[in-house]
Amino acid sequence: MTRPWTWKLNSQLLQDKLITMSLADDITEYFTLNDSSVSSPITLWAAHKPVTRGKLIAIATARKKQHNRQLMDTISEIGRLETLHKQNPTPHYLDQLTTARALLKRLSHSATAKALTWTKQKYYEKGNKADSMLAKRLQNLTDTKRVSKIRTPDGTMSLSPLSPILRNKLFPPGLTPQHYAHFEDRDIVRLGHLYPNGELLQYADIPNPETLTTFDYFRYLQLRSFAATDTVRMMCQRHYIHLMSSSAILSWINDDTVLWKYVKLWEQYSIIEEELDLTRQSEELSQVRIDYQAALYALVEDGTRMVCTGRMHTDRVCRFDSLCYSTEAEEFVFFHSNSSIMLPNLGSRRFQPALLDLSSVDDHNTQYFNFVELPAAALKFMPKPVFVPDVALIMNRFNPDNLMHVFHDDLLPIFYTMQQFPDLDMESRLFFMEGWSEGQHFELYRFLSNKQPLLKEQLKNLGRLLCFTKSYVGLTKLTTWYQYGFVQPQGPKANILVSGNEVRHFAKFMMEKLNISSEQGSTDDYIVLFSRTLNRLIVNEAELLLALAQEFQMKTITVSLEDHSFADIVRLISNASMLVSMHGAQLVTSLFLPKGAVVVELFPFAVNHEHYTPYKTLAILPGMELQYVAWQNTEEENTITYPDRPWEQGGIVHLSAADQERIMKNKEVPRHLCCRNPEWLFRIYQDTKVNVSSLVQAIRNVVKTKLVSRKQRWVNGPYPGKVREAKCQASNQGTNVAKLSVSWQIPWNLKYLKVRDVKYEVWIQEQGENSYMPYILSHQNHTFSENIKPSTTYLVWIRCIFNKNLLGPFADVLLCST
Numbered sequence: 001m002t003r004p005w006t007w008k009l010n011s012q013l014l015q016d017k018l019i020t021m022s023l024a025d026d027i028t029e030y031f032t033l034n035d036s037s038v039s040s041p042i043t044l045w046a047a048h049k050p051v052t053r054g055k056l057i058a059i060a061t062a063r064k065k066q067h068n069r070q071l072m073d074t075i076s077e078i079g080r081l082e083t084l085h086k087q088n089p090t091p092h093y094l095d096q097l098t099t100a101r102a103l104l105k106r107l108s109h110s111a112t113a114k115a116l117t118w119t120k121q122k123y124y125e126k127g128n129k130a131d132s133m134l135a136k137r138l139q140n141l142t143d144t145k146r147v148s149k150i151r152t153p154d155g156t157m158s159l160s161p162l163s164p165i166l167r168n169k170l171f172p173p174g175l176t177p178q179h180y181a182h183f184e185d186r187d188i189v190r191l192g193h194l195y196p197n198g199e200l201l202q203y204a205d206i207p208n209p210e211t212l213t214t215f216d217y218f219r220y221l222q223l224r225s226f227a228a229t230d231t232v233r234m235m236c237q238r239h240y241i242h243l244m245s246s247s248a249i250l251s252w253i254n255d256d257t258v259l260w261k262y263v264k265l266w267e268q269y270s271i272i273e274e275e276l277d278l279t280r281q282s283e284e285l286s287q288v289r290i291d292y293q294a295a296l297y298a299l300v301e302d303g304t305r306m307v308c309t310g311r312m313h314t315d316r317v318c319r320f321d322s323l324c325y326s327t328e329a330e331e332f333v334f335f336h337s338n339s340s341i342m343l344p345n346l347g348s349r350r351f352q353p354a355l356l357d358l359s360s361v362d363d364h365n366t367q368y369f370n371f372v373e374l375p376a377a378a379l380k381f382m383p384k385p386v387f388v389p390d391v392a393l394i395m396n397r398f399n400p401d402n403l404m405h406v407f408h409d410d411l412l413p414i415f416y417t418m419q420q421f422p423d424l425d426m427e428s429r430l431f432f433m434e435g436w437s438e439g440q441h442f443e444l445y446r447f448l449s450n451k452q453p454l455l456k457e458q459l460k461n462l463g464r465l466l467c468f469t470k471s472y473v474g475l476t477k478l479t480t481w482y483q484y485g486f487v488q489p490q491g492p493k494a495n496i497l498v499s500g501n502e503v504r505h506f507a508k509f510m511m512e513k514l515n516i517s518s519e520q521g522s523t524d525d526y527i528v529l530f531s532r533t534l535n536r537l538i539v540n541e542a543e544l545l546l547a548l549a550q551e552f553q554m555k556t557i558t559v560s561l562e563d564h565s566f567a568d569i570v571r572l573i574s575n576a577s578m579l580v581s582m583h584g585a586q587l588v589t590s591l592f593l594p595k596g597a598v599v600v601e602l603f604p605f606a607v608n609h610e611h612y613t614p615y616k617t618l619a620i621l622p623g624m625e626l627q628y629v630a631w632q633n634t635e636e637e638n639t640i641t642y643p644d645r646p647w648e649q650g651g652i653v654h655l656s657a658a659d660q661e662r663i664m665k666n667k668e669v670p671r672h673l674c675c676r677n678p679e680w681l682f683r684i685y686q687d688t689k690v691n692v693s694s695l696v697q698a699i700r701n702v703v704k705t706k707l708v709s710r711k712q713r714w715v716n717g718p719y720p721g722k723v724r725e726a727k728c729q730a731s732n733q734g735t736n737v738a739k740l741s742v743s744w745q746i747p748w749n750l751k752y753l754k755v756r757d758v759k760y761e762v763w764i765q766e767q768g769e770n771s772y773m774p775y776i777l778s779h780q781n782h783t784f785s786e787n788i789k790p791s792t793t794y795l796v797w798i799r800c801i802f803n804k805n806l807l808g809p810f811a812d813v814l815l816c817s818t
Contacts, residue, residue, distance in 0.1 A: 010060050012117070017293075018300060018380035019059060026055055059380070066381060067107065074104045099460070295387045298322065299467060303337030303376045308344060308356070314363050316356040317417065317474040323371070323394075324385060324467040327460045332371035335379065356474040358396035358433060360413040364486060367396050367434075369473055386463030390451065391428040392471035393417065400439035403561070404585035404614060408482060412498075413475040414448050415506050421472055426450045431459075431471075444566070447513035479503075481621065482614040485674040492617040500623030507591050514567040516574060526555040528572055530581035533562050535649065536604065537687040538582060539640065547692040548580065551699075561586055578699075582688070583607070587615040595625040598703055602695070603632040604686040605639040606668050631690075631698045636667075638689040641682065650685030652678055720800035720808030721747035723760065723780075728796055728816040738790040738818040740764070743781035747800050747808060759801045763810075767793040776801075793817045 013019050030048055078100045085093040299322050306323070310316035324333040334342070346355070354368030361367055379385070393414065399405035418424040430445060430453035438455065445453050459466060479498045484490050511517075527548050531541060538544060545556045554577060559569050573579060574592045580600040581587050590599045599619045603609045609616075609630040619628040633639060643660065645651035652660050655678060663679045672680055724745040732738045742762060750758065764784060765772035773787060788794070796814040801807055 009056065011121070012114075013056055013059060016380055017296070018377075021300065022377055022380060023052065023055060027052060062381060067110070071104070071107050074100055074107060078104060290387055290389045292387065295389075295467075295469065296385070299324075299335065299385065300376050300379060301337060301339065303340035304334045305339075305341040306334070306343065307341065310356075313354050313356050313368075315477060317420075317472060317476060318356060319421070320468065320471045320473060322467055322469065323471050323473070324465055325459065326465055327462075328464055329372075330456075332369075333465075334371045334373045335376045336373060337376040357477075358394070358474060359398045360409050360475045360477050360480050361398050361486075362477065362483065364398075367398070383464035385465045385467040388429075388462075388466055388468045388471075391423050391425075392431050392468045393424055393428060394431045394433060394468070394471055394473045395475050396434035397432050397436060397439075397445075398434075400436050400441060402585045403441060404588045406441045406444060407588045407591070408480060408614070411444060411448070411510075412479040412503070412506055413477065414445075415509065416479050416502065417472070417474075417476045418448065420476060423470070424472060429454065432456065441566075444510075447510060479506075481617050485672070488673070489671040490612065490614075490674060492613060496617075496621070498621065500621040500625065503591050503618070503621065503624060511570060511574060511592065514570055516567065516571050524555060525552075525577040526557055526575075527552065527578040527580060528576040529556060529558045530579070530584075530586050531558045531560045532582055532584065532586075533560055535685045535687070536582050536584060538602070539687050539689045540692070544580075544690050544692055544695070547696060548578075551696050552578070554578075583609075583612060583615075583684070588618070590615060590626065591618060591624075593626055596627070598627040598629060598699065600629045600631065600695075600699060602688065602690065603630065604683055604688050605633045605636055606666060606683045607632065607680075608668055611669075611671060627702055629699050629702045631695045633688050633690070635691060638691060640687040640689075642685060643682070645685070647676075647678065647681065650681045650683075652682050717755070717802065717806065718749070718753065719806050720758075720802050721749045722809050722811045723747055723798050723800055724811075726796075726798050726811045726814055728794075728814045730816050730818040732790045732818055735790060737785070738788045738792070739783050739785045740788050740794060740796070740816055740818070741781070741783045742796055742798070742814070742816075744798050744811070746780065750800070753802075755802045757803050759804070761799050761801055761807075763797040764788075765795045765797075767795060788818060790818050 014023075027048065030051055031044070034044060034047075078097065081093055081097040081100055085097055302322065304323055305321040306318055308316050308318035322335065324335065325331070326333055334340075350370060353363075353365065354370050356369050357363065357367050358369045359367040395410075395414070397406075398409040400410070414430065418428070426449055428449060429451040430449055432445075432453060433456045435456050437457075442453075479502060481493055481496045481498055482490070483493050529541070529545060529548070532538070541558070545558065548554070549556045557572060557576075559572055561569070569589060570592050573589050574594065576593060576597060578598040578600060579587075579590055579593055580602070582602045582604075587599070587601060593599065599615060601609070601615055603612070609632045616628050616630065618624065619626040641664075642650055643652045643664075647654055652663055655663075659678070663682055666679065669677075669679050669683050724747065726744040727742070729741045730738065731741070744760070746758075758778075760777045760780065762775045762777060762782070763772045764775070766789075775782070775784070794816045796816055797810045798814075799808050799810045
């Protein structure tokens with residue numbers, strides 16, 4: 001007789017909240033669609049069962065395929081990594097191999113746990129039924145499985161075999177149960193004394209019976225044949241004997257039932273514990289309490305939301321709610337639901353070339369950000385998310401090993417991005433996604449948040465799927481002033497939008513974090529010389545120090561990034577009158593110089609100082625108020641070259657003989673793109689003997705008098721407002737002569753300011769003409785007669801000017817007819 005096929009429900013599917021929510025929606029949709037189309041309610045209700053069953057089978061099949069696919073991919077990846085590690089045994093490959101093996105172990109454990117669960121369910125469903133499982137168990141029971149002897153509590157010995165225990169529901173005569181104190185409510189009992197191997201085991205020999213836990217009890221219940229002689233002896237030798245009351249002691253079926261119920265409770269506990277563990281991970285990450293169920297529900301119901309500022313990917317910063325990141329795929333994920341928002345909604349234009357730049361460097365193809373899209377329903381097939389409750393700023397550092405890049409590309413943009421969005425405060429957290437290690441300047445990034453910044457590699461330790469409850473992606477570019485030559489030769493940005501005021505505000509913040517007061521330090525003037533110790537050396541450094549001290553009658557101090565802490569360097573520079581250094585990243589510290597100080601930048605032979613100006617551009621930003629001097633070595637005999645070094649340190653021996661000869665003969669490096677031009681690298685890594693008299697003369701050409709005091713002054717001042725109550729009146733004197741009388745009132749903010757020089761600019765344009773007549777006036781009214789024609793309409797614009805270069809806005813245009 002063929003056994004009828006029965007479908008087995010994987011009950012674990014119903015323990016997943018995402019699946020049950022989806023299933024409830026599907027059932028609701030089924031009845032909504034079919035309620036009016038099916039005549040018989042019985043048919044409607046009968047049909048919904050196979051529909052629901054089909055949904056569950058589809059989900060289970062998808063999970064199985066996903067598991068098998070992940071298993072095969074992991075095995076394949078392990079094979080690949082093992083081959084690579086044999087060929088090149090580096091820590092990088094070892095870390096990847098260890099991670100892959102751990103994943104394979106988790107996958108194998110999950111399959112084992114599933115098989116164990118099915119086995120336990122079989123015991124629960126068939127354990128108390130007349131079925132094949134019961135028949136197999138009963139046929140193995142024999143009379144030889146017995147306890148041979150037992151001593152009763154009154155001291156008498158009973159030699160009767162205890163095999164009836166296997167069949168009867170009652171204890172035989174002479175067997176006196178004694179209740180556990182801790183388990184009395186569970187009706188657990190203990191036999192007083194037993195003879196293992198013919199030797200008496202005293203009750204007192206059982207160590208600490210009161211310390212046994214419920215878990216121990218259930219663990220021992222798994223010994224199905226505990227009434228057998230060998231098993232009893234084994235249990236006696238282990239000093240543990242657990243038997244249930246007479247109503248259940250010998251019913252292994254009931255044992256299985258109890259065990260199954262316990263397992264179901266344990267599985268429920270495991271689910272809750274997993275959620276608590278995920279919550280604990282989130283709270284350990286951020287020290288912020290999070291309601292995991294509420295966060296998960298919000299993710300499923302609301303999905304991801306995105307609103308961005310900026311029109312192009314090069315100036316865009318986006319705010320996300322519930323943006324997720326898969327540490328396995330190393331991709332960001334946007335989950336769609338009916339409540340999702342995506343502004344701007346670019347469609348496929350989002351990939352032309354990207355949604356935004358993750359760093360402040362314009363349009364660099366290694367810095368693009370995008371995400372993959374999934375329906376929120378896909379969460380039921382994915383690892384449970386770990387939520388990051390901190391407000392996150394997600395970005396790339398461009399080059400964290402170079403101090404210029406650290407300040408220009410990272411720190412300043414981060415600082416002002418956080419100023420732009422109020423919830424990016426000191427309790428938010430920075431996430432660096434470029435993949436670099438911390439780097440030697442990582443401490444500077446820590447100043448921007450009270451929480452430890454996290455690297456891309458560290459995210460793998462937090463979970464397989466991370467979800468940021470609120471995050472900002474990208475950086476403002478408003479604070480950058482230089483482009484590095486990726487598209488055209490390097491130079492100042494075409495449209496610089498930052499001033500020295502913003503740079504100095506940032507510098508003040510950094511000094512406070514470094515515990516440096518702008519007022520502390522010596523009141524004496526001194527010169528700081530940056531000393532390089534590896535390359536691009538000043539070979540006559542001592543001679544240069546002495547000459548500067550004698551020429552400017554100041555103390556000279558040398559500092560280096562290798563020998564001084566960054567805080568000590570900033571402390572010295574923030575009170576210096578002059579900073580002297582070879583061209584290099586360390587010159588970005590000039591942003592800490594006081595106003596009026598001098599920046600002296602030295603260039604090696606053949607390196608045109610007009611072509612490499614990041615620090616000159618910084619020094620001459622409006623409001624920085626630094627004096628800048630560039631000196632270039634023009635004497636080839638004063639340079640030391642290193643053609644035999646590796647190419648990245650300026651070596652050229654890898655080039656052809658003709659190219660080497662050409663580079664050696666050239667007297668100036670031609671304009672070039674970043675970043676591996678061999679002639680540029682060869683010349684910039686030269687050592688230089690500075691012509692001291694030439695350098696002093698170059699400084700004197702700029703600093704013609706005594707160095708300016710370090711007193712802080714607001715030279716630029718505020719800009720004027722619009723002139724007020726502008727009027728014009730026309731008059732004709734005959735047929736060929738006409739006049740325009742124009743008057744106005746001062747800008748309203750002028751009365752609150754002390755301004756040395758106030759002028760007014762007036763433009764007069766004949767209507768319909770492209771040209772206009774400009775006038776600069778010092779008073780608030782004037783009559784114009786030159787080039788004024790009768791019976792003509794004129795447009796008149798007026799604006800105020802402070803101190804010759806602070807131009808105010810034009811007032812509304814006046815329309816005057818003669």
